[in-house]
Amino acid sequence: MKLMLRRLGSFFLDILQVVVFAVAIFLFVYLLVMQPHKIKGNSMEPNYHNAQYLLTDKVSYRFGEPQRGDVVVFKAPPDDKDEFIKRIIGLPGDEVALKQGNFYINGQLLGESYLPASQITLGGQFLQEGATIKVAENSYFVVGDNRDHSFDSRAWGVITKSKITGRAWFLYWPPDSVGVIRKTNYNI
Numbered sequence: 001m002k003l004m005l006r007r008l009g010s011f012f013l014d015i016l017q018v019v020v021f022a023v024a025i026f027l028f029v030y031l032l033v034m035q036p037h038k039i040k041g042n043s044m045e046p047n048y049h050n051a052q053y054l055l056t057d058k059v060s061y062r063f064g065e066p067q068r069g070d071v072v073v074f075k076a077p078p079d080d081k082d083e084f085i086k087r088i089i090g091l092p093g094d095e096v097a098l099k100q101g102n103f104y105i106n107g108q109l110l111g112e113s114y115l116p117a118s119q120i121t122l123g124g125q126f127l128q129e130g131a132t133i134k135v136a137e138n139s140y141f142v143v144g145d146n147r148d149h150s151f152d153s154r155a156w157g158v159i160t161k162s163k164i165t166g167r168a169w170f171l172y173w174p175p176d177s178v179g180v181i182r183k184t185n186y187n188i
Contacts, residue, residue: 034058035166037073037083043144043151044071044085047114053173054085054181056166066091066140066161068105069184071168074142077156083165086152087184090141097132098123098154103143104132111187114145121147124154140164 039052048054048071056073066072066088076084089103089110090096097104101120104110121143123129135141139158144150153159171177 034169036172037085037166037168039085042149043146044087045146045149046116047145048085048168048171049177052171052177054168055170055172057169058166060167061161061164066164066167067183068186068188071181072140072142073165073168074159075163075165077159080163084142084151085168086142086144086150088140088142090135090153090158092135092137092139094135094141095132096127096135096141098127098129101129105186105188108188114184115147119147122154124152124156126157127154138162 034055034057037054037056039048039050039054042050068088068091070088071085072088073083073085076082090105095106097107098121101122102109103112103121123131127133127141133141135158138161140161141153141158143152143154168181170180
C-alpha cells in the first residue's frame, strides 16, 4: 500500500512539474515575446476585419525602431485603458501633411496601395486638411486604413514608442485569413 501511495504521489508530482513548466513557458512567451489580440471595430478595413485575431511581436521594438507601414497595437489615448491597432505613416522628425485628401510625408505623396483608390482622407482636430505637423522625437503618427471610421492621430496626435505594445505579426483567425502580415513598402 505504501509503495502504491509513493508511486501515486510521484506521478502527481511529475504532472505538477509539467504543468508548472508549461505555465512558466506560456507566461514568458505571453509577457515578453508575443501576445494575441482581437481586432475590435472596422478602423482597419479593408485589410483587417472586426473580430479577426492576430499575434503581436513584442520583441522587435526592443532592439529596433518601428518603421513606416508597420501595423502596431498600442495603448489608446487619452487614458491608455484600451488598445488600438493602426498603421504607422509618420516617423520621428517627419513632416506629415494632409492635402486634398492625401497624406504627404516630407513633401512627397504617400502612395498607399493597400487602400481603395477612391478613398479620401479627411482631417481631424489635430491634423486638419491643408495643415502640416512635425512628428516629435520618439513619436509616431498612426492612422487606420478605413479613414472614414478611424479614431487616430488626425484626432488626438502622435503616440510615443513607449505606448506601443507590439507589431502585428500573424493573423490566425478566422482560418481563411491565416498568414504572416506583409510589410508595406512606400515610395518615400
